Amino acid sequence: MSRQSEGPRHPLSQAARSDADRISETSLHERPRPSAGCHVCHATQWTLVCSSGEIFSQRRQLERFYRRRWHAQPSGTSEDRWIFTQNYLTSIVACLECGLLYRNPRPRPEAITRAYLATRNDHESVRTEFETQGRWFRSKAGMLCGYLPVRSRTAPRVLEIGGGTGGFLAEGQALGWEMLDLDPDHALTDLGRRRGSATLQSTIEDAGWSGETFDAVTIWNSFGQLSDPHPLLNSVVPLIRSGGMLVIRIPNGACFEWAMALRAKLPKPWRRPLDAALAWNDLLTFPYLYGYSPVGLTSFMSSFGLTLRACHADTLPSVPAARLKWWAGLEERMVKGGCRTACAVSRQPVRGDFHLAPWLDVYFERP
Ligand SMILES: [Zn+2]
Structure with a gap:
C-alpha cells in the first residue's frame, strides 16, 4: 500500500494526543485563550502573529507540498515533515514586551515530553x-x-x-x-x-x-x-x-513573523515562492514551542x-x-x-x- 493511501501518522502518544485534541477542538473556532505567558520576561500580553485557522490552512498546504514532492516510501519518513510533534491547532503569538513567539494555548509540559518520547527514531x-x-x-x-x-x-x-x-x-x-x-x-x-x-x-x-x-x-x-x-x-x-x-x-x-506579515499582503498566487521557502525550512505552521x-x-x-x-x-x-x-x-x-x-x-x-x-x-x- 502506498503512503498516499494511508491516513496521517500522529506521533503523539495517546495521553498526549487527548491534550492536543482538546486544544484543536477549541482553538480553531474560538478566540485563543492564553494558557501561559512569556517564559523569558513573564509578560502575559501578546499580539497575534498567526491564527489557529491559518495554521490549519498551512498544515493542509504543507501536506500537499510534500505528497507532491516525495517518493512513495516503505517507511513513514515523508509524513514526519508535516506531522510534527507540535501537531495541534493553536495560535502563534508574540510577547508584547520582548517579542518572543510562542504557541498559545498549548498542552501541559508532561504531555509534550511524552509526545517526544513516543516519536519514532528507527x-x-x-x-x-x-x-x-x-x-x-x-x-x-x-x-x-x-x-x-x-x-x-x-x-x-x-x-x-x-x-x-x-x-x-x-x-x-x-x-x-x-x-x-x-x-x-x-x-x-x-x-x-x-x-x-x-x-x-x-x-x-x-x-x-x-x-x-x-x-x-x-x-x-x-x-x-x-x-x-x-x-x-x-x-x-x-x-x-x-x-x-x-x-x-x-x-x-x-523570520516567521516577518514572513507572516508579508504573506498577508500578497495575492494568493504570489505567495508560492515564499511558502516554498518556508516549507523547505520547516517554518510553515511554525511547529515549535518558541520562536526566538x-x-x-x-x-x-x-x-x-x-x-x-x-x-x-x-x-x-x-x-x-x-x-x-x-x-x-x-x-x-x-x-x-x-x-x-x-x-x-x-x-x-x-x-x-x-x-x-x-x-x-x-x-x-x-x-
Ligand atoms: Zn516576553
Whole structure:
C-alpha cells in the first residue's frame, strides 16, 4: 500500500494526543485563550502573529507540498515533515514586551515530553540522516573551531545536547576533539554506542555533573521545543569553562513573523515562492514551542551571564536525495541557495533581527 493511501501518522502518544485534541477542538473556532505567558520576561500580553485557522490552512498546504514532492516510501519518513510533534491547532503569538513567539494555548509540559518520547527514531532513518548530514555537520564543526578557546596541551572537550543522528559528534571526533553526546532517546543513543561514540542516555539535569568541564556545549536541535529552558540552562552554563562557548541553533522567530506579515499582503498566487521557502525550512505552521529572535535570545542568555559572540544565518539541512523526486531536489537546492544569497546580500548586523534567515546558529561566550 502506498503512503498516499494511508491516513496521517500522529506521533503523539495517546495521553498526549487527548491534550492536543482538546486544544484543536477549541482553538480553531474560538478566540485563543492564553494558557501561559512569556517564559523569558513573564509578560502575559501578546499580539497575534498567526491564527489557529491559518495554521490549519498551512498544515493542509504543507501536506500537499510534500505528497507532491516525495517518493512513495516503505517507511513513514515523508509524513514526519508535516506531522510534527507540535501537531495541534493553536495560535502563534508574540510577547508584547520582548517579542518572543510562542504557541498559545498549548498542552501541559508532561504531555509534550511524552509526545517526544513516543516519536519514532528507527535505525534505518537515523542512519540515512547521518549519512546525508555529514557535510552539513562538518561545516558546523569547522565554524565552531574558530571560537574554541586555544589550549596547547589538551583536546577541546565538547558536549552536544540532543545529538540526534550523531553527525556532529562524528565530525568533532574527526577533528580530534573529546566529544560527548547526551540524548534522552534510547534508539539514538543505542545507535551512537554501536558506532563506538560516547553517548549517554540522559538529560543534562539528570547527568549530575558539576564544575567547569567543557570548552563548548552545542544544542543543534530542539532548543525551541523545550517547554522551559531554565532548568537546562541552570545546569549547563556552570559546566562551561571561562572563555568557552554555548552554541544554540534556533528556527528564527523574527523570520516567521516577518514572513507572516508579508504573506498577508500578497495575492494568493504570489505567495508560492515564499511558502516554498518556508516549507523547505520547516517554518510553515511554525511547529515549535518558541520562536526566538537573535535580539530576544541574546537578552535571555544575558540573564545567565552569557554574552553574544556571533550569529550566523543558515537554512535547514537537505532532505536525503533518495526520498525526493528529482525536480523536488532541484527545487530545494534552488530555494535554500536563494535564502543564503538573500542573507549574504542584506549584510545584516550581528545585533539585527536577521529576518531573512530561516535558521540561526547563535554563539554565546561565558566570560
Ligand atoms: Zn516576553
